[in-house]
Amino acid sequence: MNLKKxxxxxxxxxxxxxxxxxxxxxxxxxxxxSVRPVKIKTDSDTKKExxxxxxxxxxxxxxxxxxxxxxxxxxxxLSSASELHFLLDNGxxxxxxxRRDIYRKTRKRDIGRYYGIAIPGCIIGxxxxxxxxxxxxxxxxxxxxxxxxxxxxxxxxxxxIAQDLNVHKDLPIRFEPKNTYEIRILAPxxxxxxxxxxxxxxxxxxxxxxxxxPVVSEEKL
Amino acid sequence: MKNIKNIIFVSLLTLICSGCNQYFISxxxxxxxxxxxxxxxxxxxxxxxxxxxxxxxxxxxxxLNAPSRSITFKNDRVDAKMKLGCNDGKILDIVWQLxxxxxxxxxxxxxxxxxxxxxxxxxxxxxxxxxxxxxxxITFPNDHNKSYLKY
Numbered sequence: 001m002n003l004k005k006x007x008x009x010x011x012x013x014x015x016x017x018x019x020x021x022x023x024x025x026x027x028x029x030x031x032x033x034s035v036r037p038v039k040i041k042t043d044s045d046t047k048k049e050x051x052x053x054x055x056x057x058x059x060x061x062x063x064x065x066x067x068x069x070x071x072x073x074x075x076x077x078l079s080s081a082s083e084l085h086f087l088l089d090n091g092x093x094x095x096x097x098x099r100r101d102i103y104r105k106t107r108k109r110d111i112g113r114y115y116g117i118a119i120p121g122c123i124i125g126x127x128x129x130x131x132x133x134x135x136x137x138x139x140x141x142x143x144x145x146x147x148x149x150x151x152x153x154x155x156x157x158x159x160x161i162a163q164d165l166n167v168h169k170d171l172p173i174r175f176e177p178k179n180t181y182e183i184r185i186l187a188p189x190x191x192x193x194x195x196x197x198x199x200x201x202x203x204x205x206x207x208x209x210x211x212x213x214p215v216v217s218e219e220k221l
Numbered sequence: 222m223k224n225i226k227n228i229i230f231v232s233l234l235t236l237i238c239s240g241c242n243q244y245f246i247s248x249x250x251x252x253x254x255x256x257x258x259x260x261x262x263x264x265x266x267x268x269x270x271x272x273x274x275x276x277x278x279x280x281x282x283x284x285l286n287a288p289s290r291s292i293t294f295k296n297d298r299v300d301a302k303m304k305l306g307c308n309d310g311k312i313l314d315i316v317w318q319l320x321x322x323x324x325x326x327x328x329x330x331x332x333x334x335x336x337x338x339x340x341x342x343x344x345x346x347x348x349x350x351x352x353x354x355x356x357x358x359i360t361f362p363n364d365h366n367k368s369y370l371k372y
């Protein structure tokens with residue numbers, strides 16, 4: 001009878017302890033990776049295409065590239081709860097904004113900001129057209145071109161920022177074995193980052209792991 | 222004077238409310254998933270997705286991989302990438318082909334993190350209501366901190 005009780009207790013304790021370990025996050029093994037700060041374009045740089053030069057982004061964020069290689073035999077999958085954290089020199093742990101929020105913060109407003117020039121421009125252009133047909137038309141054309149060019153430039157820059165975040169260096173939802181992924185990370189400007197952590201990664205969505213990648217020296221892309 | 226004020230008020234109201242939802246349904250699995258997206262700027266739209274007879278809700282964003290302001294080829298279909306996070310932990314990564322000018326009229330195909338395949342197509346609101354039988358109004362909150370997709 002005592003033996004039965006003992007067995008039940010052992011089973012109960014192992015079940016609870018087992019569940020406890022599943023509930024906590026462990027460190028993922030078999031993953032290599034590092035975070036490199038990206039060189040920002042200065043006037044003396046000649047290799048234009050290999051440096052980061054989006055001014056609207058650089059106002060708020062510093063660009064990094066995270067390289068991740070999965071050396072396990074199974075793919076690593078992320079979940080919707082996966083977050084990106086910045087581990088700082090002073091031991092603080094800061095959660096990154098989502099890619100959508102980063103884009104919203106860094107994009108140049110594409111229509112609204114030019115109404116201030118366009119509306120008075122049109123009124124003046126229209127008024128002059130009313131008085132002398134010969135002067136009004138070229139002024140109207142100049143206003144139209146002056147509106148179109150900066151708006152178009154803003155839209156095209158926004159597209160490049162979005163492509164960089166979401167096409168070329170997106171965070172994949174699944175890290176296939178033996179593959180290396182490059183991920184764009186934009187960290188707030190005023191942080192001294194020691195490492196980057198991805199939370200809630202797993203093999204089967206049951207046991208969750210953290211993946212931590214150290215920041216290495218500045219890279220010349 | 223009063224008439225002019227009314228006209229200005231109505232025009233502003235029309236401008237503010239002019240963002241319309243584009244509805245879509247899944248073709249694989251057949252009509253199981255349905256949702257809508259609402260364009261926010263020239264490149265991005267916010268998305269919500271539901272599963273039929275289920276509590277599953279997903280949200281995220283879709284963005285067009287081309288500037289839609291170009292004068293030519295406005296009717297061409299270009300890549301648009303949709304990423305959604307769901308309340309059961311799933312993440313969907315779907316690539317759409319949408320009209321460049323209107324951000325509408327297209328089809329999409331993609332996978333979740335378990336490599337299950339999903340296919341979607343855009344439908345008019347009336348078809349969407351007939352197929353889904355769902356009359357709830359889909360709204361898109363501005364606060365992205367509450368989104369299921371964390372990063």
